Amino acid sequence: MNKQISLMVLVFMLLASVALAAPADKSSRRDRSSLPITIKSNELTADNKGKTAVFTGKVVAKQGDISIFADKITVNYADKKGDVEKIEASGNVRIVQQNKTGTAAQAVYDSRDGRITLTGNPRVMQGGDSISGKTITYYVDDDKSVVSGGDDPKSRVEAVINPPSRKGNADGR
Numbered sequence: 001m002n003k004q005i006s007l008m009v010l011v012f013m014l015l016a017s018v019a020l021a022a023p024a025d026k027s028s029r030r031d032r033s034s035l036p037i038t039i040k041s042n043e044l045t046a047d048n049k050g051k052t053a054v055f056t057g058k059v060v061a062k063q064g065d066i067s068i069f070a071d072k073i074t075v076n077y078a079d080k081k082g083d084v085e086k087i088e089a090s091g092n093v094r095i096v097q098q099n100k101t102g103t104a105a106q107a108v109y110d111s112r113d114g115r116i117t118l119t120g121n122p123r124v125m126q127g128g129d130s131i132s133g134k135t136i137t138y139y140v141d142d143d144k145s146v147v148s149g150g151d152d153p154k155s156r157v158e159a160v161i162n163p164p165s166r167k168g169n170a171d172g173r
Contacts, residue, residue, distance in 0.1 A: 038062045041073075051077040051085075059089075069094040070107075084111050093118070100126045104136070114141040133157040 042057025053075045055061075061068040071091025078085045087109040095102040105120020116138045118124075123132040134150035149156040 036063070039073075053077075065097055067096045069096070084109075086110050100124070102136075113139075115139055128162040129160060131157070131159045 039055055039059065039061045041055040041059040043055070045054045045056070046052070047054075055073045056071070059068075059070045059073050061073065068089060070089040070093045072089070074088045074090075075084060076086040076088075077083065089107040090105065093102075093104045093107045095107070102118060102122070102124040104118035104122040107116065107118050109116045118136040119134070121132070122134075122136040123130060124136060131147055133147040134152075134155050135148045137146045137148070139145070147157045147159075
């Protein structure tokens with residue numbers, strides 16, 4: 001089960017790292033697969049027949065410098081090998097890595113499609129920069145993100161990108 005949970009934490013870490021669609025800095029990525037994973041919750045319900053593990057109540061999953069907070073995390077396993085098929089985090093989802101934070105009502109990782117989808121007021125922030133929309137989708141295999149405003153013309157994508165600090169004198173010379 002640690003292997004499957006490790007995949008969940010690693011995938012959510014990748015979303016937090018690149019969801020702002022900034023160029024990927026491969027030197028900043030770390031292999032966390034060998035790091036211990038700590039999951040704390042008020043309750044764990046494992047259903048081997050139903051191929052699920054459900055953590056509920058103030059769930060905190062940590063691996064290295066990545067932390068995922070949610071009211072509930074459900075891990076769904078594939079039938080034969082026990083590989084992770086889908087991971088769902090719901091209720092006050094917050095993913096934190098260093099100065100990057102992603103928030104949403106729900107986050108779903110679909111391993112078949114290699115896709116993470118944040119819904120329910122999704123927002124990703126890094127420093128003073130942020131992006132929000134109706135849906136934030138990160139394609140793990142392609143290392144790309146798509147932020148959608150949805151079909152409602154009032155619901156639009158909003159990005160706040162601050163210019164880099166000026167170096168040198170404060171008056172810009």
